[in-house]
Amino acid sequence: MLFPEIPVIQYKNQDDHLAFRWYNPxxxxxxxxxxxxxxxxxxxxxxxxxxxxxxxxxxTADKSFGTDRLxxxxxxxxKTDAGFEIMHKLGIxxxxxxxxxxxxxxxxxAESNKRLDEITDYIKKKMDETGVKCLxxxxxxxxxxxxxxxxxxxxxxxxxxxxxxxxKKAVELTVKLGGTGYVFWGGRExxxxxxxxxxxxxxxxxxxxxxxxxxxxxxxxxxxxxxIEPKPMEPSKHQYDVDVATTCNFLRAHGLMGEVKxxxxxxxxxLAGHTFQHELRAAIDNGVFGSIDANEGDLLLGxxxxxxxxxxxxxxxxxxxxxxxxxxxxxxxxxxxxxxRMSYDxxxxxxxxxxxxxxxxxxxxxxxxxxxDGRVGNFLEERYVxxxxxxxxxxxxxxxxxxxxxxxxxQREPQLPASGRQEMLEGIVNCVLFEGKPRMRRWNDVxxxxxxxxx
Ligand code: XLS
Ligand code: CA
Ligand code: CA
Numbered sequence: 001m002l003f004p005e006i007p008v009i010q011y012k013n014q015d016d017h018l019a020f021r022w023y024n025p026x027x028x029x030x031x032x033x034x035x036x037x038x039x040x041x042x043x044x045x046x047x048x049x050x051x052x053x054x055x056x057x058x059x060t061a062d063k064s065f066g067t068d069r070l071x072x073x074x075x076x077x078x079k080t081d082a083g084f085e086i087m088h089k090l091g092i093x094x095x096x097x098x099x100x101x102x103x104x105x106x107x108x109x110a111e112s113n114k115r116l117d118e119i120t121d122y123i124k125k126k127m128d129e130t131g132v133k134c135l136x137x138x139x140x141x142x143x144x145x146x147x148x149x150x151x152x153x154x155x156x157x158x159x160x161x162x163x164x165x166x167x168k169k170a171v172e173l174t175v176k177l178g179g180t181g182y183v184f185w186g187g188r189e190x191x192x193x194x195x196x197x198x199x200x201x202x203x204x205x206x207x208x209x210x211x212x213x214x215x216x217x218x219x220x221x222x223x224x225x226x227x228i229e230p231k232p233m234e235p236s237k238h239q240y241d242v243d244v245a246t247t248c249n250f251l252r253a254h255g256l257m258g259e260v261k262x263x264x265x266x267x268x269x270x271l272a273g274h275t276f277q278h279e280l281r282a283a284i285d286n287g288v289f290g291s292i293d294a295n296e297g298d299l300l301l302g303x304x305x306x307x308x309x310x311x312x313x314x315x316x317x318x319x320x321x322x323x324x325x326x327x328x329x330x331x332x333x334x335x336x337x338x339x340x341r342m343s344y345d346x347x348x349x350x351x352x353x354x355x356x357x358x359x360x361x362x363x364x365x366x367x368x369x370x371x372x373d374g375r376v377g378n379f380l381e382e383r384y385v386x387x388x389x390x391x392x393x394x395x396x397x398x399x400x401x402x403x404x405x406x407x408x409x410x411q412r413e414p415q416l417p418a419s420g421r422q423e424m425l426e427g428i429v430n431c432v433l434f435e436g437k438p439r440m441r442r443w444n445d446v447x448x449x450x451x452x453x454x455x
Pocket of ligand 1: 231
């Protein structure tokens, strides 16, 4: 046991730093247990590899797990043992990985692949023993210097080929471990200057690589979902997958819509200048909602800090969207998150997960309360009521065109639209969040917005 001082974390609903206060895995909410709603996953890279290095200094956390890094297989196995112990103690049933999170790369592709085969045999055995599952796999095609100018968008065909070979292996490992998703995060799929970049050619090539991956994965029996994970910047200045809407445009332009969904990350939404809820809604509305990287950024920092989530408001809005989407199918909530550099010991790692899991558990509870309270949902429904009958229904059905709408408008001057009541709605959300019960009148008592509602 690597963390003898850490107990199995349990739901106690009382003050205890090493216990859950809101995450009660087997409690049934809206017909499903909390763990089925939330499908938490551990990210191999941050949890088992990341040591807290930043641009100004090396790591502060020790992830050697008592082994000598010069022996990559021993280190990889120790990381695996640590990962399974952490998942067991937290009751986390899924993990996500990049190929070389699992074991360090070798000198050649053949040696790297051999190491990957060996470590995934070891991981698979542990999965069979514990029931732990793989949420998704991916390929690191951004860290090594060979990928400095991209992988699928590299100007070098040899690098494209190497990336394809590496992705082929990552897909095989994902299938071997029973992963229900495969993620493309285009770390260096973007550019710095158009003086040296053929943007259209690069994007066409990226689509070629994604198409090849889908064809190969399906040919070896992969039945899960493919996800692109949008991110607007960092490391590239212009990433080709800026946000969900841009990525949908890329998929449509290349005939990939319907084959690829989105892995939406909270911190990436912030960097794109969107709310997390906006990105989730954009994915749902385009039919590409797939999975979530649950973390948060710092609004005062312009980079991808991948913090454990603690913002209940954002988690609540997120879970409202997940419920709107009908819940997860192949996706889940992956903690693409790490403790701060000053939080460097094992206990900090557990605090990160406990706070993150409780934040989303609370988010789920509060989202359900907001939905059941009904006032926000009813208001939204009511706001568009003018399209349900009369001229509005004619617009929606296509019966009315510009000529009919002109004739209609020549007969009457329109009233201003009814008040949006944003502040009232925000107050209702606060009531549910902090009082757990309605403070104001029930929705039925609130006058419905009409053309005559005072402004
Ligand atoms: C980096 C990304 C990355 C993906 C997987 O910003 O979040 O970790 O989730 O490649
Ligand atoms: Ca991520
Ligand atoms: Ca990130």
